[in-house]
Amino acid sequence: MLGLGPIREGRGTDYRYRAVAPRAEVAAAMARMVQELSYTNFKSEVSRRQGHPRANLDHRVWDVLDDLQTDPIWAGSGLPLVGGVG
Known part of the structure; x- marks a missing residue:
């Protein structure tokens, strides 16, 4: 994803690693992943x-x-x- 911001590590938070990306880019990446699924x-x-x-x-x-x-x-x-x- 081109718009993925830096991956930040935060101890003591609900997620150890966090990054931010534009919603449209996340949606496009998810769509690509779904299209590539090959298991049953x-x-x-x-x-x-x-x-x-x-x-x-x-x-x-x-x-x-x-x-x-x-x-x-x-x-x-x-x-x-x-x-x-x-």
Whole structure:
């Protein structure tokens, strides 16, 4: 991405590394990535490329996200459950 600003490291923040890029460039990059997808199952691909320990860690994250979707406190709130683009 041409418009990606400097990658900054911040300890003690919610994200260890952070960079800023124009929304249109992020959207174009995401579209390119989606067009290049060639696997049929994301979880299997993580395990194949990064190994079982990483896949197991990802499963823990997915379990938490699933809890957020089904927990009555959060499920009907109308608030986005994950984010990263503002």
